[in-house]
Amino acid sequence: MDSSSPSCSVVIVGAGISGIAAAKELAKSGIEDMVILEASDRIGGRIRKEDFGGLTVEMGAGWIQGVGGRESNPVWELANRSGLRTCFSDYSNARYNIYDQSGNKYPSGLAADSYNKAVKSAIQELRNQEAKLHGVSTVPSPESPPSPKTPIELAIDFILHDFEMAEVEPISTYTDFGEREFLVADERGYEFLLFKMAESFLFTLEGKIVDARLQLNKVVRELQYSRDGVTVKTEDGCAYNANYVVLSVSVGVLQSDLICFRPQLPKWKTEAIMKCDVIVYTKIFLKFPWKFWPCGPGSEFFLYAHERRGYYTFWQHMENAYPGSNILVVTLTNEESKRVEAQSDKETLREAMGVLRDMFGLEVPTADRILVPRWWNNRFQRCSYSNYPIFATHQDFEHIKAPVGPIFFTGEHTNERFNGYVHGGYLSGLETSKALLEEMKKGQKESSLVEAQTLLLEPLLALTESLTLSTQQEAVSDLHKWDLTRQMYLNGKMVVQDGVK
């Protein structure tokens, strides 16, 4: 460890919901000497509001998903306690509002038929994959369903696979917390929930965090760790010593080379990190001088059917959340997201306007403003959320969240049941801080054991000091408590964490 650097018990890397939840829990248990290092200039991470033409829009997480079930979603509880304004979303209407490239709406019967066919075929495909995964050769595997070809089939396939059935069924969020979803529509933003958490343990003044334990614009580039603790080095040349680190960066960041680990992470850890897929999910906001889209009941979501899958397919108007706002949102995913991130906003506006004029006619006015988030090219994110492949195992999750020496991993990607969601991030922060507190307690017990052994050895030391035999003198004078600790490690009396070799 670098002896000239400031020291503390815990450094938390990242101030998203998992990092802030972990910090709050540690503070609640009396761990006050902590530092939170955040690469960007704000807290919130993938929960991020933006001012857009005088209104607050959510560039990252927008919904509280999983409400109204047998258990209460903890994020829904936080939202209620903070009086966050939300608005119920009914996605199911999207499948009946499908437009072709000439602006005709597909008849609802045809849309419903295509939808039911696609659901059946998606379920069949999942069964096939599961059978293949479990090597079921005795049961004849049914034929693969035909892949979607027509624009309407492609549009439905997109909403099914990139939205409704993006996860393997059953989806814990819906089975545990309920199937309802609420859009956050609050001027203070979804991130207000993080501020409320932070204000319970950090000093705030006039709605701002003014506590030196939160350090913004601190990009962590190196974690040098050993049994004695961790030295955390940041891009601006600072170093911090800590007994432990809670690392809450996204799996996309872990897959990149932003943070260098010394020594390198063990193979089981890097394999688990690389096995996790990521989703890029982009909500593009467009503000118009007036609205030209239908706004009655059941019209909030609509689809554009195009021969290119995912090409400006999924649309939402913001009239339910913010009446009179004249804002539309179109969602792109993965390759389309990356393609749009790489081009100018002007080009994206041109494409989006082409699609809107296909659907609603040439007289549609050009948007006054456009907002295009870039999650993939943000080196502090490198994804929107994790997406585990169907063949991911329980052990993969165990590995991705297991500590390596004094480094504890947290974040939505470490939560087996709720990865990908805000509540997954929140619960992972709580879980990781509990595991760390346990480890700290164990460490305290072990160091008091060492103290006790040192005390027991003192009479022996006194006795040996009175002896004049030089060999005995050398042997004893070399003995101090750190040697005892090392001896205990070597004798296997203390747990040596995997990866600290």
Ligand SMILES: Cc1cc2nc3c(=O)[nH]c(=O)nc-3n(C[C@H](O)[C@H](O)[C@H](O)COP(=O)(O)OP(=O)(O)OC[C@H]3O[C@@H](n4cnc5c(N)ncnc54)[C@H](O)[C@@H]3O)c2cc1C
């Ligand atoms: C577009 C989009 C839409 C989404 N929609 C929803 C939704 O509707 N509902 C839902 O439940 N979830 C949604 N999610 C997912 C949800 O936002 C995330 O699961 C959750 O916010 C992740 O929290 P986290 O604390 O794990 O990670 P993060 O929020 O990513 O926090 C990690 C923090 O670490 C910081 N960091 C990274 N690298 C470094 C470094 N080297 N040094 C210091 N700091 C670093 C980052 O800046 C960040 O602040 C969405 C996400 C996106 C992007």
